[in-house]
Amino acid sequence: MALTGRQSLFATLTGSLVAGQAMAVQPYNMPVGVTDTSRTLYDLHMMVFWVCVVIGVGVFAVMFYSIWKHRKSRGHKAATFHESTLVEFIWTVIPFAILIAITIPATKAMIDIEDTSDSDMTIKITGYQWKWHYDYLDDGVSFYSTLSTPRAEIYNEEPKNKNYLLQVDNEVVLPVNKKIRFLITGNDVIHAWWVPDLAVKRDAIPGFINEMWTRIEKPGVYRGQCAELCGRDHGFMPIVVRAVEQEEYDQWVAEKKASVAGAAPMAASPAVAAPSAVAGDPAEPAAVQVNNHGA
Amino acid sequence: MSAVTTHDDAHHEDHPSGIMRWITTTNHKDIGTLYLWFSFTMFFVGGIMALVIRTELFMPGLQVVDPQFFNSMTTLHGLIMVFGAVMPAAVGLANWMIPMMIGAPDMALPRMNNWSFWILPFAGFMLVVTLLLPGGAPAGGWTMYPPLTLQTGDAFPFLIFSVHLLGMSSIMGSINIIATILNLRAPGMTLMKMPLFVWTWLITAFLLVAVMPVLAGAVTMMLTDKFFGTSFFTAAGGGDPVMFQHIFWFFGHPEVYIIVLPAFGVLSQIVPVFSRKPLFGYSSMVYATASIAFLSFIVWAHHMYTVGMPLAGQLYFMYATVLISVPTGVKVFNWTATMWRGSLTFETPMLFAIGSIILFTLGGFTGLMLGVAPADFQYHDTYFVVAHFHYTLVTGAVIGIMGGVYLWLPKWTGRMYDEKLGKIHFWLSMIGFNLTFFPQHFLGLAGMPRRIPDYALQFTDWNMLSSVGSYIFGFSQLILVYVVIKCIRGEGDKATDQVWEGAEGLEWTLPSPPPYHSFTTPPEVK
Secondary structure (H helix, E strand, C coil): CCCCHHHHHHHHHHHHHHHHHHCCCCCCCCCCCCEHHHHHHHHHHHHHHHHHHHHHHHHHHHHHHHHHHCEHHHCCCCCCCCCCHHHHHHHHHHHHHHHHHHHHHHHHHHHHHCCCCCCCEEEEEEEECCEEEEEECCCCEEEEECECCCHHHHCCCCCCCCCCCCCECCCEEEECCCCEEEEEEECCCCEEEEECCCCEEEEECECCCEEEEECECCCEEEEEEECCCCCCCHHHCCEEEEEECHHHHHHHHHHHHHCHHHCCCCCCCCCCCCCCCCCCCCCCCCCCCCCCCCC | CCCCCCCCCCCCCCCCCHHHHHHHCCCHHHHHHHHHHHHHHHHHHHHHHHHHHHHHCCCCCCCCCCHHHHHHHHHHHHHHHHHHHHHHHHHHHHHHHHHHHHCCCCCCCHHHHHHHHHHHHHHHHHHHHHHHCCCCCCCCCCCCCCCHHHHCCCHHHHHHHHHHHHHHHHHHHHHHHHHHHHHCCCCCCCHHHCCHHHHHHHHHHHHHHHHHHHHHHHHHHHHHHHHCCCCCCCHHHCCCHHHHHHHHHHHHHHHHHHHHHHHHHHHHHHHHHHHCCCCCCHHHHHHHHHHHHHHHCCCHHHHCCCCCCCHHHHHHHHHHHHHCHHHHHHHHHHHHHHHCCCCECCCHHHHHHHHHHHHHHHHHHHHHHHHCHHHHHHHCCEHHHHHHHHHHHHHHHHHHHHHHHHHHHHHHHCECCCHHHHHHHHHHHHHHHHHHHHHHHHHHHHCCECCCCCCCHHHHHHHHHHHHHHHHHHHHHHHHHHHHHHHHCCCCCECCCCCCCCCCCHHHHCCCCCCCCCCCCCCCCC
């Protein structure tokens, strides 16, 4: 039996709703992530967010009420009051108290994040223009990690794959449930290593070493990007962390060591940059050099 | 915007006409006009760069520009908007209005005033011309961090000297403003009787004098690092790149309050007029402004939470930073209380003021979120920060200043602006601005970093929306050009002295337009 006009409309609307659900909603919030830290930061973020929503709704409600009720066109006559010490006191003290309430859990989180002691393993991360280098200090594995998205995709000659701009040739494989300490530095300019799902971000500064840690609770692939402007291909030096169970990690280490002295062959230049020649044994930090990046 | 010159008493004006008038003028009204036109021009130059950015970001993939040029666009957009558009606009308003508001005949140092302005076109030219140099324009961000900025090509000295010139202009202008406000107030106008706009500029001028030299120091150290063998910021020579960040942000944080406080002053002028009620809590507003200014000096490292500061530093800067929301909140509450039980009308200046207050408050909220140091590990260097500072800078400073332009255009030109066009300009700006920047909160939280010309596929939809918004916002500013020109050409109703029913203050006792030299005899202030 053919649908009536109204039934047809209803079917169309619900159909598009269902289809809409099938298409993923573009992400709009911080990830909860897979570490205790990422969960703590998510909760802190949401707590401050809701405090702001409540205050905002309150203030704007008063304002909009006034805009409606106190308009001259409604015949409202202006009052003459123009000060009140009591009111000023109240709306100074209450926000101050709210701030204290916010900074207490934030302090606790900060102390926890900065505590890199008692780690199970250490990885040295070096930022280069425009790739990352990883040195597993305990396991004797090291390699460069470079963007592997094909140039053709970037220049719109081929359709973009699912992990466009978030894929690399050599992933950072890490064991789950171990406290991993990162030592991070830069080779040339300041970069920053950031993986949102781990809630780890720290600047990679040439001549200095920063420390941070993570403990990944769930196996999976977690993607991040450089988070400090570092030149032409700042947007093209991603990070891919693959967290695996301990046995798989050990196996990966063994395989990496077995392949040529732990050094991946010099990776092809990032898809869009002019080729940058970085020679030498990756275990030795490159000497401080003047890169002529004028062009 | 020529103020009428023939209404002066017995004295014929002995100043040149034509181009020489504008080159040699020492008149605060003329110089205010020069600043405003310069800033309006730079607003469009910076705006075009923003459109280049948003066009590239419309879809994933590189379609329009080379990544290096993209970085130059973000860099120049920031420098031009901050130093070429917003700050000169605020100084333009100061020049036009402060002498009239305090009953003074002109600024205290009129010849220095001329130089303060005329440095600016040279500085702006030096910056923009770098686009044509080998190596291209600077591309290290408006924040100019080394070592990256040391990789700039031939443009490097142009960048440094342009920053120096811009700084000199601001310092001279600020000295002038302080000297004027402290010395030339009409008898009876005590400090606590001055209009809020004068107060916020007095405080801003002190901030400028304190921190512009610090920026000059930072960029000079970079200059000597590049050319004269020093190693202030290179580790290989014993220096520290992070020290640049400390010095830069010691300037940079007060700078953002320098940008916003004059606009706050404008809001404090607009809201009472259209509420037909005095500003609520005048002294609180003064103290709140002073508190903001003081606090602005001691919070700088909240721009640096990820550099690897010791724990104590992170915690201190977090506490100090979140504190600023208290006096800022006080100001928002006071504006709301001014409106409360007033007799409100919603002409264009009031629309801009209310829009500014509401949207700046949103920017203030994200500022509070960003101040929470551990959470900032997820926000830093993402589009969440970009959204935050555009909500505060654009809706705080730019929208506030535009409200001031609409408020004072009838005074300057003697003609009412086209109210219908003004309202259209306002609503299109609101729609365009929010479409551009609200989705950027989502982008940042979802993980999109700043300063990238291309992005992963999950960021596509919000970027597309943002780019569409940017075109609406950008092109709707052309309406303001038309509105201003219409006024100058004398179209529109003649403006009275008072212009607005609720307007009070010395500036509203002068004719519209005011004489070329006003208050040559100081008025009595009761």
